[in-house]
Amino acid sequence: MTIMDNIWIDVGALEDIPRQGARLVKTAAGCVALFRTKNDQVFALDDKCPHRGGPLSQGIVHGNAVTCPLHNWVINLETGLAQGADEGEVKTFVVRTEAGRILLEASKFVRNKDAA
Amino acid sequence: MTSRLVVIGNGMAPGRALERLFEAAPGTYDVTIFNAEPRTNYDRILLSPVLSGEKSYEEIVIHGDAWYEQNGVKLHKGKKVVAIDRAAKTVTAEDGTTAAYDKLLIATGSVPFIIPVPGRDLAGVLTYRDLDDVNAMLIAAENGGHAVVIGGGLLGLEAAAGLKARGMEVTVVHLMPTLMERQLDAAAGGLLKRALEDRAIKVITKANTKEILATHDSRGSTRVRGVVLDDGAEIAADIVVMAVGIRPNAAIAKEAGLETNRGIVVDERLRTSDPDILAVGECVEFNGNVYGLVAPLYEQANIVSNELTGLGGAGFTDKALATKLKVTGVDLFSAGDFADAEGREEIVLRDATRGVYKRLVLEDDKVVGAVLFGDTSDSSWFFQHIKDGTDISEMRDTLIFGPAYAGGTQADPSAAVATLPTDAEICGCNGVCKGTIVAAINDQGLTSIDDVRAHTKASASCGTCSGLVEQLLALSLGDAYDAAAVRAMCGCTELGHAEVRRLIVAKELKSIPDLMQELEWTSSGGCAKCRPALNYYMLSSWPGEYVDDNQSRFINERVHANIQKDGTYSVVPRMWGGVTNPQELRAIADVAEKFEIPTVKCTGGQRIDLLGVKKEDLPAVWADLNAAGLVSGHAYGKVLRTVKTCVGTDWCRFGTQDSTGLGVRIEKFMWGSWTPAKVKMAVSGCPRNCSEATCKDVGVICVDSGFEIHFAGAAGLDIKGTEFLCHVKTEDEAIEVIVALVQLYREQGHYLERIYKWAKRVGIESIQAAVIVDVERRRRLFEAFAFSQKFSQSDPWAERARGIKDAHEFAPMADLTRMEAAE
Numbered sequence A: 001m002t003i004m005d006n007i008w009i010d011v012g013a014l015e016d017i018p019r020q021g022a023r024l025v026k027t028a029a030g031c032v033a034l035f036r037t038k039n040d041q042v043f044a045l046d047d048k049c050p051h052r053g054g055p056l057s058q059g060i061v062h063g064n065a066v067t068c069p070l071h072n073w074v075i076n077l078e079t080g081l082a083q084g085a086d087e088g089e090v091k092t093f094v095v096r097t098e099a100g101r102i103l104l105e106a107s108k109f110v111r112n113k114d115a116a
Numbered sequence B: 001m002t003s004r005l006v007v008i009g010n011g012m013a014p015g016r017a018l019e020r021l022f023e024a025a026p027g028t029y030d031v032t033i034f035n036a037e038p039r040t041n042y043d044r045i046l047l048s049p050v051l052s053g054e055k056s057y058e059e060i061v062i063h064g065d066a067w068y069e070q071n072g073v074k075l076h077k078g079k080k081v082v083a084i085d086r087a088a089k090t091v092t093a094e095d096g097t098t099a100a101y102d103k104l105l106i107a108t109g110s111v112p113f114i115i116p117v118p119g120r121d122l123a124g125v126l127t128y129r130d131l132d133d134v135n136a137m138l139i140a141a142e143n144g145g146h147a148v149v150i151g152g153g154l155l156g157l158e159a160a161a162g163l164k165a166r167g168m169e170v171t172v173v174h175l176m177p178t179l180m181e182r183q184l185d186a187a188a189g190g191l192l193k194r195a196l197e198d199r200a201i202k203v204i205t206k207a208n209t210k211e212i213l214a215t216h217d218s219r220g221s222t223r224v225r226g227v228v229l230d231d232g233a234e235i236a237a238d239i240v241v242m243a244v245g246i247r248p249n250a251a252i253a254k255e256a257g258l259e260t261n262r263g264i265v266v267d268e269r270l271r272t273s274d275p276d277i278l279a280v281g282e283c284v285e286f287n288g289n290v291y292g293l294v295a296p297l298y299e300q301a302n303i304v305s306n307e308l309t310g311l312g313g314a315g316f317t318d319k320a321l322a323t324k325l326k327v328t329g330v331d332l333f334s335a336g337d338f339a340d341a342e343g344r345e346e347i348v349l350r351d352a353t354r355g356v357y358k359r360l361v362l363e364d365d366k367v368v369g370a371v372l373f374g375d376t377s378d379s380s381w382f383f384q385h386i387k388d389g390t391d392i393s394e395m396r397d398t399l400i401f402g403p404a405y406a407g408g409t410q411a412d413p414s415a416a417v418a419t420l421p422t423d424a425e426i427c428g429c430n431g432v433c434k435g436t437i438v439a440a441i442n443d444q445g446l447t448s449i450d451d452v453r454a455h456t457k458a459s460a461s462c463g464t465c466s467g468l469v470e471q472l473l474a475l476s477l478g479d480a481y482d483a484a485a486v487r488a489m490c491g492c493t494e495l496g497h498a499e500v501r502r503l504i505v506a507k508e509l510k511s512i513p514d515l516m517q518e519l520e521w522t523s524s525g526g527c528a529k530c531r532p533a534l535n536y537y538m539l540s541s542w543p544g545e546y547v548d549d550n551q552s553r554f555i556n557e558r559v560h561a562n563i564q565k566d567g568t569y570s571v572v573p574r575m576w577g578g579v580t581n582p583q584e585l586r587a588i589a590d591v592a593e594k595f596e597i598p599t600v601k602c603t604g605g606q607r608i609d610l611l612g613v614k615k616e617d618l619p620a621v622w623a624d625l626n627a628a629g630l631v632s633g634h635a636y637g638k639v640l641r642t643v644k645t646c647v648g649t650d651w652c653r654f655g656t657q658d659s660t661g662l663g664v665r666i667e668k669f670m671w672g673s674w675t676p677a678k679v680k681m682a683v684s685g686c687p688r689n690c691s692e693a694t695c696k697d698v699g700v701i702c703v704d705s706g707f708e709i710h711f712a713g714a715a716g717l718d719i720k721g722t723e724f725l726c727h728v729k730t731e732d733e734a735i736e737v738i739v740a741l742v743q744l745y746r747e748q749g750h751y752l753e754r755i756y757k758w759a760k761r762v763g764i765e766s767i768q769a770a771v772i773v774d775v776e777r778r779r780r781l782f783e784a785f786a787f788s789q790k791f792s793q794s795d796p797w798a799e800r801a802r803g804i805k806d807a808h809e810f811a812p813m814a815d816l817t818r819m820e821a822a823e
């Protein structure tokens, strides 16, 4: 357990992401895509489609899902699971919105100094 | 070892034989086909709907190129076999190509009979046998004028109706006193004549053609000008179609020393006098008979397949045949034998006011022939009795009234179909019986006529049994069958694209949320299928009013570049008409170096593609390109992509017009306009067509007298030559027509539907009517387009390079890479 546990980082305002759109957060562990739905729910997922690694942040957001821009897999934003006949899973991250700010849990993204 | 099978001719009969062969014994033969026609196998029966414009050529193709590839068939298109060497077992084509065979299948079909009158060789004298004949007629029909069809049989009348539908003045000249005298008696012939005259087709019977007249042209090129009859009457003609009969094409078989008579003589297993040579189709003669309809040929084809695989089975026998005249709105059916003969009787029903005529020919209490005119709904019932040889003495009194009376009370139309036995043949062309269709509907859950066509082939050829197939669907599915069912746009609605487009305008729906509310979308906020479509429909319906919804666009259109497999982008600047200069090239080179762009490649549309650009670099790349005057080429959108050109009169010794200049003009006027799907154009300076205009969405071929405008080509998943739209004299007219055409497409097209698919759906004639015939409408379409261009012609790259638009797209929201764990 490190000191970063339960520390939340402010990565930006809700308004920075268009409704039914997505933005990227660059981290040491790769890009994380933040999605904002029509109802202002925010989800954070690896920006990597389980099919062939397509950048999910570039897809069309609809309901609580995103359609991958490369071959149209549909990924559920809540579970990270591919929908329909396709099988695969994307890593999801905990995300909070508070007073219009978006917060990610820091421990998931820190670079371990020793490894660096 | 696989044996070699060579086939001469690639018509419907050998096509079916090979289909059966590949099903029964795939890999047994290495197949090579020679076809004098430069194309794959198509449904010859359906040439008449192609001529009349009710179908397109693609719709009648039976086997596309892929089929030959899949089955390992070598198809020599456009190569006519001129000799068979039976000793060496080889065939040789006109161009010297040879092929060796273990088994040879001759399927050369028939040749149209040409009456030996003076003038028969003139330009403009056509026959009616293959697609080239249809194309020749279509070209002639473009300029309207007069057509004379010689021959009032099935083929001649279909040609006449087709040419009439294409806007020509048509006269049918027939030798006998009544039309179709081989199938109809005088009374029915008279009704038919009246039905044609109602369609403004002139019919002259007892008319013997004496001569075909030529034009006198100072340049020496002469073509047909008219037809003179025996009695001296002269009829004006811009084309003459001879449809006076066919004879089996047995010439090469005869030269090779095979036994021939009228046709190539075969036994009941379709073997010729040489044991290694089989023959099939219209070229054969069996028992003194030759054949001109598909049903018996398909039966022959099955036997040929069995023979080639050594399967055996029943031999060929003559059966009663049925035909229908394929002229829309004229219902005529005939079956069996209806010649007068000793011991034969007739039952005739005439209802002159309804235009109905029915005639049954009876022999020994059996029906041997039937002619139905005006009401052919009972045709399959009668045909079944002919084939079965049913004893009709019990129901003779009411026989002519059909199945409705034969078994008591039956009023609805599907009752006739319901009473048919399971082995009743529904589709004569493909030999599909009722039981097969019903089983396919039930077992495979088929719900539409297209499904049935795909699974059983029933009604896929001449289509005259479509009604029966629909009734079988209705009988099998009950209320679940809805003939008019439309395909829903997506899972969020039951409405189809056409309905949604109509409602957007009718209800003045001007935003996506309003539309979803009003049209009761079942999802919250739509899906990735409907949103881009709705966004386009809104944009094209409400130019200047609707605010583009970026989030409803596919990524490429959202960021104005093409996403690549690794998440990088490609950037294609516009090169108007494919013309560039050193300064532009230098700017492109500099950008490629500065941003370390890995690949620089020429596209198929005459411009340069920079591939592998990082998303965050896009605005800077655009800024540099903009500085050199380069703007977005929209290579990523459902918009006007490119206008390819050749160098035309600027440089080319063959050029007839300034093709480059026209291409640039079109592109400058039309760029930036959103369309249902991408639009690619081309302009060629002469018919040599170096810019490949005839496979584009819109193509222009310059000629000395002006510009030929073509459209609805395809060269992608589908390959299709363009359709001719019109000929105009000036560049201004060319632009007006093209713009009007594209605007009509913008208003009617379904999202993602390319121009050729739209044209197929709405019909080429309706498009011609709107953009060519109705000059007023053309003008309005042009103006609507010009208006909407006011709102679409600003370079999307410039706006983003300057950071005015969508800055959020190109930068990450946060960068946590430098964040380190605190101890």
Ligand SMILES: Cc1cc2nc3c(=O)[nH]c(=O)nc-3n(C[C@H](O)[C@H](O)[C@H](O)COP(=O)(O)OP(=O)(O)OC[C@H]3O[C@@H](n4cnc5c(N)ncnc54)[C@H](O)[C@@H]3O)c2cc1C
Binding pocket: B008, B009, B010, B011, B012, B013, B014, B034, B035, B036, B037, B044, B045, B046, B047, B048, B079, B080, B081, B082, B107, B108, B109, B110, B128, B129, B130, B155, B158, B249, B252, B280, B281, B282, B283, B291, B292, B293, B294, B295, B297, B323, B324, B326, B462
């Ligand atoms: C306009 C029209 C309408 C018709 N309507 C009907 C209908 O409603 N119902 C019906 O049952 N039938 C109809 N028919 C008849 C039907 O189309 C024919 O019976 C059938 O297509 C014949 O098939 P086939 O394979 O024997 O010959 P074809 O289809 O004629 O094929 C012969 C092919 O061989 C090629 N060929 C010839 N010689 C050589 C050579 N030496 N080397 C290489 N290739 C060669 C020819 O170019 C041709 O492509 C119609 C025909 C026409 C023209």
Ligand code: SF4
Binding pocket: B646, B647, B648, B649, B652, B653, B654, B655, B656, B659, B684, B685, B686, B687, B688, B689, B690, B691
């Ligand atoms: S299409 Fe004609 S004018 Fe244009 S380059 Fe080719 S030959 Fe020359």
Ligand code: FES
Binding pocket: A049, A050, A051, A052, A053, A054, A068, A069, A070, A071, A072, A073
């Ligand atoms: S990479 Fe996402 S669908 Fe193929």
